[in-house]
Amino acid sequence: MLFRVQDKEAYAYTGGKPFDAALPTIVFIHGAQNDHSVWGLQSRYFAHHGFGVLAVDLPGHGRSSGPALESVEAMAAWVLALLDAAGVERAVLVGHSMGSLIALEASHRAPVRVRGLALLGTTFPMKVSDSLLETARVDEQAAIDMVNIWSHSTIAHKPSSPAPGFWVMGGLRRLMQRMSQQNPEQLFYTDFAACNAYANGQAAAEAVGCPTLFVLGSKDMMTPARSAKLLTSAVRHGRIVSVEAGHAMMSEQPDAVLDALYGFAKEIE
Template sequence: MDLLIRERNTRIYTGGRPFNREQPAVVLIHGAGHDHSVWTYQARHLAHRGYAVVAPDLPGHGASDGPALDSIDSLADWIVDLLDGLGLTRVSLVGHSMGSLIALAVAGRAAQRIDHLILVGSVAPMPVAPMLIEAARTDRDRAHAMINQWSYTPTGQLGASSTPGMSLTGLNRSLMAHQQAGVLAADLQACNDWQDGLRLAADIPCPTLLICGERDQMTPPRAVKPLYDALVNSTGHARMMVLPGAGHAMMAESPDALSNAIREFLVS
């Protein structure tokens, strides 16, 4: 469905079911250089199990009007405007990579509206290699190749997808290439610049789940510890789960395990 946010069109995927604000709402926030389609499997899983799914294309991504926003805080404010536009007073947030930082920032500024917080492939701070940011600015193909190399395990790089003739990395490269020029660079710079994660995590009042890929090269489980420590000592407390064999692209490499982990936490 489409919705006007700040007088600009926003594309929202609802998991193949009509949006019903009377159901418990789950907002799925994608990462850098992506759009809602990375959540297709998880969105359908939740939508067919009684949840009102909201998987937006962030500004300038996918089918949403631009321009892209250039900071985590501005993206978090935009998500709050999205909730207002949908008439949602209580939601659970799920974010992947850059989306996890946005979800954390939303939970910090609108804590009374958040029932559960699920951070997938997340660390805070989230430094980005300077060579990747530079490649995103000057050589998108090279940047996409670097992201694919770091996002997928060797099995995932070779694995088949549901689309005949396409690999997971091939689909991801096509998805990133579909985004407007400059979007990936803006996203990566926003991740690199945001430094408020640990401060906000210490005061999160809702239950939080951190989901890590065992073989994630971009946000490895060992790097999650500062964020986990901040969250576990907050009033909402936190749990951490490691998905065996998965890399950073958990939605594609371990779709069933991730979908089940999200749903089980929401009902716990």
């Protein structure tokens, strides 16, 4: 579904159902160098089980016009503007990795508009190594390969694939390559630099008053579960769910992630 946000075209996948702002709304926010498709199973299930779904493409990603925004704060403001464009007063925000920082910052800026927060593969500070940032700047394909390997818990998943013809690691690698082809303006570097620079996470977490869920991968090398302690300690009422997956948990353990999110959303509906 297309919206007009900040004078540019913005796309949000609605899970295969027409979006209805009168339903409880779930907003899915993807991570760096990704788009709405990383939420394929989760977004479709919610849309077919009584929720209004907006799985966004952030500016410069997927079907949303660019340029990519250069800070978490700007992306959070964009998400809130999207809610305005969609006619949504309050929503549950679900964010993965960079998307978790965006959801957290949006809740800090407009707490009355956020019914609940689900933060997946999150950490703060979300520091990115100098070597990865430099590689992203000068050799984006090499940086994509590095992150793709680190995002998965294993090269050969057990079972080897969710379905015939499906390759977990290859799917994410191809998605990141596609984002580079669609937006050649150093999208990877822009996203990871935004994560690295974001400084308001602790203050935002300490201010959270809505129900909060943390979904952490027990084999996550990008944002290890232990690194989320500052956030989980700041949001003392938050619940923590561990899934046996790496950073790419939505594809490695799609059912476990869905179960955690749907149970959380139904509790606060």
